[in-house]
Amino acid sequence: DTGVSQDPRHKITKRGQNVTFRCDPISEHNRLYWYRQTLGQGPEFLTYFQNEAQLEKSRLLSDRFSAERPKGSFSTLEIQRTEQGDSAMYLCASSLLSGILPNEQFFGPGTRLTVL
Amino acid sequence: ELKVEQNPLFLSMQEGKNYTIYCNYSTTSDRLYWYRQDPGKSLESLFVLLSNGAVKQEGRLMASLDTKARLSTLHITAAVHDLSATYFCAVSRGASGSRLTFGEGTQLTVNP
Numbered sequence: 001d002t003g004v005s006q007d008p009r010h011k012i013t014k015r016g017q018n019v020t021f022r023c024d025p026i027s028e029h030n031r032l033y034w035y036r037q038t039l040g041q042g043p044e045f046l047t048y049f050q051n052e053a054q055l056e057k058s059r060l061l062s063d064r065f066s067a068e069r070p071k072g073s074f075s076t077l078e079i080q081r082t083e084q085g086d087s088a089m090y091l092c093a094s095s096l097l098s099g100i101l102p103n104e105q106f107f108g109p110g111t112r113l114t115v116l
Numbered sequence: 117e118l119k120v121e122q123n124p125l126f127l128s129m130q131e132g133k134n135y136t137i138y139c140n141y142s143t144t145s146d147r148l149y150w151y152r153q154d155p156g157k158s159l160e161s162l163f164v165l166l167s168n169g170a171v172k173q174e175g176r177l178m179a180s181l182d183t184k185a186r187l188s189t190l191h192i193t194a195a196v197h198d199l200s201a202t203y204f205c206a207v208s209r210g211a212s213g214s215r216l217t218f219g220e221g222t223q224l225t226v227n228p
Contacts, residue, residue: 035216040221041220041221042204042218042219042220042221043159043204043216044218045216045217048214048215055214056214103208103214104161105149106161107151107160107161109158110158
């Protein structure tokens, strides 16, 4: 049983550096989501894809953030010129648009980013 | 803007006791979700509630949805230590849904 996977699990970087995270969704899922979670808070939506199309972006997603899902399978989230405020857990989720429970989102283990 | 509020935010209870976590949301929503998160871990889906009056139960947890009151409850029966975790409710809007808007979470500690 392969759930949502994310890589790396932990990333420590210096302020100003660029980082890239990868998410591999559950194989038959056509939707993929990125969320950010800071300590003591619930996850906040960043963006989501249906197949390869990016359908919605949050206002939280500044110009320094970019996400892609080039072939409708895995996705990458890049943060340019990282700031200390970017330190958080970045969660990826996937879902199947149709089905018994449409859009039930299954989360990956997350990538914890620390910006020094 | 859709807002989701949970209460209480912190809950300490003894094993064997019952308690309810409340989730209020501000605008019409089509689906409500409950997730569990253990420290340092990701989110585990517990329940998906699709319609008014929906009730789902799994073990010692039971979730219900009242769309008219914009309220969902997560009831814990005869709590055990293994239920200690943070519980989040989340809502989505639209026929197919998209983004989830989460509450702040309820940190539950069950003491022996």
